[in-house]
Amino acid sequence: MNLEKRDIILREIQYWRKNRLLSEQYCDFLTNLYDDEDTVKNGNPISLHNLQKGSIKIWLFGFGIISFIFLISLYFSVFPWGLQLATALSLLLVCYGYSGVLRDRQRVISLMLAGIGSVLTIGFGMWMIALHDLDPEVWRPILIGACGILWCVLGFILRIGLLQYCGFVFWALLYAxxxxxxxxxxxxxxLELLWLPLCVLMIWLSWLLHHRIKGVSGVYFAVGATMWLMPELDSLLLRHGYPQWVSYILLLKIAIGLVLLFIFRKKWIAWVAS
Structure with missing residues (x-):
């Protein structure tokens, strides 16, 4: 069977499985029927199957990539500014680009590459700020804001909820x-008036978009739940001189939040599941 047609069929089977349009047993049967290992190996050489098979070419390729990354890390500080920026952007494009390519076929590897790209984004940014003696009071907020935008956009495009959530968290840190x-x-x-309107806004967006845009409702709901606790976290972790009884308010709000989640469980679970 043509590789492109086979991939389309396998994606449809995964869609049926995720949305429970067919039973798990029947989806497994169809997946095994169309999932030709030789085709997968030829179409995507970097896979867990080929690593397990012990392909020398794949392992040498992996060794070369790891060595290349270590060489860049060792000599990155002596590169000119332009070459440093080009090197960082190239690595990020490779990680995020290949994560997008493998999004449907190799979900675990796709998530790993997205995670590596995210760590490299913040790592290279902080490194370049330190190397060039840039004012951290100015450039760290710029870096946090840029990472927040990048992760929100890529998390939405790649359908990686955790990455999108981290983008919103970085924007919350910038806001705080x-x-x-x-x-x-x-x-x-x-502080309550500073954060609780955002909590209400995100929960409302979660309800509003759960039938319109797939994959964002759960992220917005999680962000809204985080905003519910942010006044106390802001006072305890990001500010100084607040009384100890603020921690008791935090525990009380956690208890209230759990009660509300239990009471309205049929509604918010429907949003998140969509």
């Missing part, structure tokens, strides 16, 4: 740092 600089002595009530 901005208002922490403006109002370092903000009261607990001011």
């Amino acid at each position: 740092g901005f208002f922490g600089g403006i109002r370092p002595e903000a009261s607990v009530l001011e």
Whole structure:
């Protein structure tokens, strides 16, 4: 069978399995029927199957890639500024690009590459700020904001909810740092008013979009749940001088949140599952 047609059929089978349109047993049967190992090996040489088979070419290729990354790490600091930027962008494009290519066929490897790309993004950014003696008070927020945008966009495109969630968390850190600089002595009530509207907004977006855009409802709901706890986390972790009883408010809000999740479980689970 043509490789492209086989991939289309396998993606349809995975869609049926995910949305429970067919039973697990029947989906397994169809997957085994169309999943020709030789075809998979020829179409995608870097796979867990070929690693297990002990292909010398694949292992040498992996050794070469790892050695190349270590060489870049060792000599990155002596590269000119332009070459440093080009090298970092090239590695990120390879990681995220190949993650997108393997998104449907090799989900585990795709997630690993996306994770490596994300670590490299923040790592190279912090490294270049330190190497060039850039003002961290200016460039770290810029880096955090850029990472937040990049991860939100790529998480949506690649359908990686965790990556999209991390992008929103970075934007939340930027938001907390901005208002922490403006109002370092903000009261607990001011912090509640600062974060709870965002909690309501994200939960509302989760409900609004769960039938319209696939894969974002669960992320928005998780972000909204995080915003519910952010006033206390902001005061305890990002600010100083707050009384110890704020931690008891945090425990109380966790308990209230769990009660609300239990009461409305049939509604929010339907959003997240969509």
